[in-house]
Amino acid sequence: MRSLTQVLIALCVLHAILGVILPCWRGSYCFSQPEDYKSYAIINLFRDGWARVSILYWFGENNTVLIFKARLIGVPRLDSLTIIDDKELPVEYETVGKDRLLIYVLGAKWINVTYYTCTITFKREEIWVVNYTFPYVSFLVLPEKAVVLDINTLPLRIYSKDKRMVLQMPPGIVKVAYVLTLNSEVPISKKKETDVLSLLSAYIFPLAVTCIGGVVAWAIMMWYQGLKVSRLKGLLDDVDKEIIRLIEDMGGKAYQYEIQDKLELPKTTLWRHIVKLKECGILSIEKRGRTNYLKLRGRIFLKKLVRG
Incomplete structure (x- = not known):
């Protein structure tokens, strides 16, 4: 019974020791991510399409991270790449692919990665487009005299600094199209x-x-x-003009028998005048049942024709 109690006590002590040591050991060697709200990037765009990128990764006061795998914004120009820690000392790193770094944090509160790149912008005729992905908030500083044409997501904030527009963009994909106006005042x-x-x-x-x-x-x-x-x-005689006047008085439209009753002309004689007016482009004839429906064409013009 006594030996069983000793075994249980030993297991409890071992469990407590492992509970303290293992988290520290695991935190020291795993690839950690900084806290979202204190990590950010500043992208300064120049008129020629180059960009100066400055990324701050925050790890906290009691940081136990030794190695951090960072994905950058665009492909950096390696001779411009500098990394410093919270004590403003240079930090060792290794390149892993074109846009990834293996950074030896060694317990620093934060690190700052700065470099130049030309791989996040491209130009179509007069329109520049900047396109990148970042998991934290980014501050996009447009060139002076830039005018935004299109943006894929609503900025968190828009303000001006040193006569340059600054877009505070949320985490995720950022795509902004802009044009550059004349630089001179x-x-x-x-x-x-x-x-x-x-x-x-x-x-x-x-x-x-x-x-x-x-x-x-x-x-x-x-x-x-x-x-x-x-x-x-x-070309028109008095009968032709009288036919035009009668149809005009009836609103520009009339049946053939109505004109015949008023003029008291034989049917064949009236028909000969109607055909003549049609050939001159003055009348149009529409068949309605057993009679013809006559319409004047260009009534203002015809008033001049029959005047006097």
Whole structure:
């Protein structure tokens, strides 16, 4: 009984020792990730497409991490790569692939990785696009005079620093399209002159051209109608003109028998005049049952034709 009690006590002591030692041992050699809310990246974009990336990885006050595997933003230019710890001392590292590093943290509170890269931007004609993935918050500093055209996700914050737009982006995929305007300042007087010229070229000039074109088209149409009227007046007799007047008085539409009743003409004679008016392009004939339905074409033009 006594030996059994001693065995149980020994097991409890061993369990307590392992509970203290194993977590420390495991934490010292595993690949750990820093706390989300204290890790971030700053990406400074330049006008030529290059970017200066500065990533801060936070591990905490009581850090037991010895080795940290970091995935970078883009492929770094190795001769520009520097890594320092919280004591501003250089940190040893090894490259693992194009965009990954094996960093020997050795218990530092935080480390800062800085480098230059040109692999997160590309240009399509005049439009620049920056595209990267980062698991923590990033601050994207656009070049001076940059204008954002498109963005894949809503920024957490937008502000200006040293005349440059800064986008505070949430974790995940970031894709921003932008264009660069002229870098030189334009005097205020020149800006006003440019604004006036832009207004003239955008609105007043097209409106003036449209008005002039409309006047010319109207003048050509009136000239053509006058020419057509003078030509038709020589072809139409008094009966033709009377038929046109009667149909006009009836709203521009009438049945053939209605015209025949008013003019008291033989059916064949009236039909000959109707066919003549149709061939001149003045009337259209629509068959309705056993009679014809007559319609005038171009009533304003026909008023000039039968005037006087």
